Amino acid sequence: MFNNYSFTAAERFTRYVQVDTQSDPLSNTHPTSEKQKDLSRILVEELKAMGVEDAQMDEYGYVYATLPSNTDKQVPVICFCAHVDTAPDASGTGVKPVLHKNYQGQDITFADDKNLVLRKKDFPYMERLIGHDIITANGATLLGSDDKAGVAEIMDAANFLITHPEVKHGTIKLLFTPDEEVGRGTAKVDMQKLGADFGYTLDGGEAGSLEDETFSADGVQVVINGVITHPGYAKNKMVNAMKIAADVLSSLPKNELSPETTEGKQGFIHPVRVEGIAEKCTIDFIIRDFVTDGLKVKEDTLLNVVKKVMENYPTASFDFNVQEQYRNMKEVLDQHPQVVEYAKEAIQRSGLKLKMESIRGGTDGSKLSYMGLPCPNLFAGEQAIHSKLEFISIQDMNKAVETIVHLITVWEEKAEGVTTSIP
Numbered sequence: 024m025f026n027n028y029s030f031t032a033a034e035r036f037t038r039y040v041q042v043d044t045q046s047d048p049l050s051n052t053h054p055t056s057e058k059q060k061d062l063s064r065i066l067v068e069e070l071k072a073m074g075v076e077d078a079q080m081d082e083y084g085y086v087y088a089t090l091p092s093n094t095d096k097q098v099p100v101i102c103f104c105a106h107v108d109t110a111p112d113a114s115g116t117g118v119k120p121v122l123h124k125n126y127q128g129q130d131i132t133f134a135d136d137k138n139l140v141l142r143k144k145d146f147p148y149m150e151r152l153i154g155h156d157i158i159t160a161n162g163a164t165l166l167g168s169d170d171k172a173g174v175a176e177i178m179d180a181a182n183f184l185i186t187h188p189e190v191k192h193g194t195i196k197l198l199f200t201p202d203e204e205v206g207r208g209t210a211k212v213d214m215q216k217l218g219a220d221f222g223y224t225l226d227g228g229e230a231g232s233l234e235d236e237t238f239s240a241d242g243v244q245v246v247i248n249g250v251i252t253h254p255g256y257a258k259n260k261m262v263n264a265m266k267i268a269a270d271v272l273s274s275l276p277k278n279e280l281s282p283e284t285t286e287g288k289q290g291f292i293h294p295v296r297v298e299g300i301a302e303k304c305t306i307d308f309i310i311r312d313f314v315t316d317g318l319k320v321k322e323d324t325l326l327n328v329v330k331k332v333m334e335n336y337p338t339a340s341f342d343f344n345v346q347e348q349y350r351n352m353k354e355v356l357d358q359h360p361q362v363v364e365y366a367k368e369a370i371q372r373s374g375l376k377l378k379m380e381s382i383r384g385g386t387d388g389s390k391l392s393y394m395g396l397p398c399p400n401l402f403a404g405e406q407a408i409h410s411k412l413e414f415i416s417i418q419d420m421n422k423a424v425e426t427i428v429h430l431i432t433v434w435e436e437k438a439e440g441v442t443t444s445i446p
């Protein structure tokens with residue numbers, strides 16, 4: 024299918040990464056930084072030039088576009104989504120992409136930072152990229168493959184479909200979002216306007232990987248109310264809330280249930296912030312588990328720790344408040360098994376070895392899944408993300424484009440034909 028096609032993903036990618044789109048965690052506006060719209064505008068222009076007539080950016084910087092169906096079959100509307108912003112962890116200003124053609128397994132050095140070295144021993148995936156063409160930044164900035172790789176791949180897949188009308192597909196929606204890196208990527212998304220049945224984010228790592236599982240997440244706030252008196256006359260009266268908080272923290276399990284002692288499918292209880300005075304002290308926790316019911320078990324463990332400590336301070340009191348944050352997308356995806364099944368098939372049709380992965384965190388897809396758009400995460404090829412060592416293989420990007428096109432084809436093939444009424 025791709026024999027005579029010259030892929031445009033790398034060429035697009037190289038242009039997109041030079042547009043500074045860093046999001047701002049300290050901002051309360053949507054988008055959190057206006058400059059994200061600079062890339063969104065370019066995407067709209069390019070889509071229009073391709074012939075995607077309804078491409079548009081809204082006031083929040085979201086780009087919506089439709090590739091109309093070219094089949095008689097009734098195919099569910101499928102959305103492909105990527106985020107335009109880059110992480111606040113490293114500068115995204117003045118990104119200079121560098122091409123390392125036909126990589127031969129050597130360590131990679133950076134012109135603008137002699138101390139920075141991308142070593143194969145630190146990133147074993149580089150072994151798989153021998154013979155590939157790799158793109159890095161020049162040492163001064165991150166590259167922005169997270170997630171401009173996804174953006175470029177979706178754009179190239181759109182270009183492929185438009186230039187190959189013989190490839191049949193249902194209605195395809197494209198969605199480019201701002202602010203994913205600051206956790207607000209879905210804050211202003213208009214699901215009605217999007218009008219899709221199922222979706223895929225293109226924001227994963229190695230070629231062939233597919234993520235259909237995230238943590239389920241709650242926040243817990245423990246508020247400790249001490250007993251306050253004048254410190255000069257406090258004997259047998261004062262109970263210092265800060266000291267109780269310290270007691271609670273030191274009573275947490277030491278060898279289990281924390282981020283620093285868990286991996287794989289294990290969840291944790293993690294204190295993220297303490298604030299207070301002698302009178303009142305607040306501890307914020309995040310609770311994580313792959314099983315939503317497992318959150319309650321961890322919350323009960325935490326509650327018992329707090330209760331046990333409080334027994335030593337009978338005149339003090341506490342509040343324990345649980346707040347839902349996000350849920351494991353797998354619980355939604357399991358109700359629509361075809362979404363993941365078709366993605367697996369598409370990866371295999373692209374000649375790749377499938378690698379199923381779980382994310383020890385959340386994605387925009389986990390939020391979208393619970394907003395009515397079941398949405399696993401497909402690989403985009405991005406590596407060493409959020410750092411100046413970031414790298415990506417052009418061949419991996421092209422495989423992602425192939426996978427998108429195969430996936431669109433699989434949905435069309437599996438769809439029911441039109442029911443024509445008998446005269």
Ligand SMILES: [Zn+2]
Nearest residue numbers: 169170203226
């Ligand atoms: Zn990302």
